């Protein structure tokens with residue numbers, strides 16, 4: 001209501017301005033002809049006229065009306081160079097700030113809500129360097145004054161910063177125009193005020209702060225190297241520390257472009273994903289799924305059977321799978337690709353030197369122009385009293401230790417309701433463990449929409465997982481062979497007895513022990529990097545779990561490209577890591593896959609969206625396979641087919657997502673998916689049907705009514 005009132009007031013003032021022909025007064029000719037009268041008024045009451053002039057100037061600029069240039073000239077004519085400059089300098093800055101505030105009040109929320117996600121990088125840029133940009137815009141008088149006010153109002157720049165930067169930035173231009181006003185008689189046209197050479201000087205002045213800022217950045221970057229002696233030559237172009245997904249891909253790229261690269265891995269090539277993460281977990285998920293399908297064989301017209309199996313063999317298969325994937329990440333393969341692989345523990349000595357404690361004894365020192373840190377993350381173990389006494393497993397120890405068991409643990413507690421905890425809780429329940437999953441939040445998989453969590457939770461409960469949401473783990477206790485976990489909900493404690501406890505409450509970046517502390521590389525929960533994945537030292541980069549913000553193998557590999565290219569060719573061109581389209585999947589049953597915004601995200605970020613949903617219970621292939629649980633949910637820009645995000649729940653959802661990932665990456669809308677032939681009967685058809693749902697929701701009803709009339713008429 002208040003906003004509408006303000007808009008009406010502004011409109012009335014603008015209409016009045018043009019209605020009373022004030023715009024004609026504020027032209028060069030208008031000014032010249034009215035000058036004698038203005039001079040008389042000014043001579044009679046200089047203070048009053050000066051104040052009235054200042055006020056009028058504020059109003060004209062605040063309303064973004066044309067005429068500020070003429071008024072600046074008039075100020076020179078009427079009040080001389082000094083007072084003219086003072087009046088115009090304050091009036092223009094105050095007026096500009098009012099226009100800035102009006103634009104912010106009326107439009108900013110709307111603009112940010114509509115384009116917030118796309119403006120994120122711009123907003124961050126303004127937050128960081130906004131004052132510099134504004135200063136440049138103000139110094140160069142070719143940028144329209146009123147437009148700068150209105151556009152800056154839409155950004156996150158502080159009003160006071162806007163005011164003072166404007167005042168300082170516009171001062172030189174103000175003096176030039178006020179001075180021209182003192183010689184109004186000789187002035188033939190407005191363009192005469194700014195000669196090309198004067199304009200060029202302004203441009204130089206305007207560019208100066210940006211150049212100065214860049215110089216400052218360079219000096220700052222150099223300062224971090226103070227106290228270190230840069231080697232005159234280097235043993236390598238690049239050293240990569242860590243042989244997981246991030247490190248392997250970095251080294252691969254470096255070797256592919258013929259640089260001399262050393263990859264250092266302290267433990268197992270392939271890192272977490274191959275040895276403790278993606279691969280073993282997906283292997284056990286498959287065995288568990290088969291067991292579950294046997295139990296529910298009736299769904300397929302067969303007889304239900306309780307699977308009999310040797311747990312040792314199930315775990316042996318997991319290790320067999322790892323060993324079959326191992327050659328992809330092996331020392332041999334990478335050596336063949338041209339990477340110098342060193343097995344040992346690396347420590348950074350200075351920004352160019354790495355010392356390696358070789359696994360087979362001895363040390364080696366190497367220098368390189370650039371270093372990539374791909375040292376990964378480790379499971380976070382919560383500081384629960386008594387945890388060490390009862391003993392616990394993590395994804396690091398689980399695969400090795402469980403492989404020694406004849407049976408799966410009878411009673412397994414899984415701490416954590418995230419993707420890893422949920423995948424493992426469901427798998428071990430399906431393999432016969434009595435699983436209790438403890439989650440602090442009110443639902444599992446909190447990053448996904450509520451209906452996704454609910455569907456997964458329902459399925460896991462059906463598999464026998466006892467899910468305790470809104471439960472805090474308090475402590476562990478041991479009495480003889482009996483192990484207990486004490487949990488609390490709403491102030492009431494309860495006891496869970498268990499045989500094995502698995503911590504899956506998150507993973508923390510590896511930040512200690514290899515030289516970051518000594519060097520002063522900035523860290524918080526991860527290593528702090530800029531958009532180019534550079535750490536505080538521009539020649540040291542970080543990728544993967546140790547850098548965040550996502551902890552996925554494919555993101556580590558994606559970052560590796562940027563880090564390797566920036567490390568090797570950054571002198572010529574640097575690339576910003578691009579996180580616009582990041583997909584992921586959680587391999588619970590039903591599988592959950594997502595790219596872009598969920599509904600929950602969109603609401604939290606205040607982004608407008610439309611949503612369509614296609615249920616798999618309608619899909620022929622899903623019906624044929626008796627696997628109709630799930631849906632494809634697509635969020636789009638209101639009124640458009642542009643995809644903002646997709647969540648798929650159901651069989652093969654991780655695979656189905658790829659089509660949407662491609663579409664989002666390359667700006668293809670739902671119409672394009674709808675217009676693509678999908679093989680019948682496939683799961684992928686669900687993507688097309690989801691696009692069809694969108695089309696139906698946007699049927700041009702009016703046009704169809706006319707078409708119906710046309711057909712009626714044709715029938716005679």
Ligand SMILES: Cc1cc2nc3c(=O)[nH]c(=O)nc-3n(C[C@H](O)[C@H](O)[C@H](O)COP(=O)(O)OP(=O)(O)OC[C@H]3O[C@@H](n4cnc5c(N)ncnc54)[C@H](O)[C@@H]3O)c2cc1C
Pocket residue numbers: 241242243244245246247264265266267268269270271272273274276277278279281344345346347374375376377395420510513514543544545546551552553554555556
């Ligand atoms: C159970 C589980 C399931 C997962 N499932 C998936 C999934 O399905 N999909 C997915 O995308 N992601 C999954 N992840 C996550 C995925 O494993 C990680 O995101 C990925 O491994 C990160 O790769 P990275 O290169 O950053 O680190 P890592 O793979 O952890 O590699 C880091 C390497 O650096 C080495 N290192 C550390 N410090 C030094 C040093 N000073 N000197 C020498 N070497 C050093 C370590 O030994 C390690 O091998 C899963 C993780 C777990 C635990």
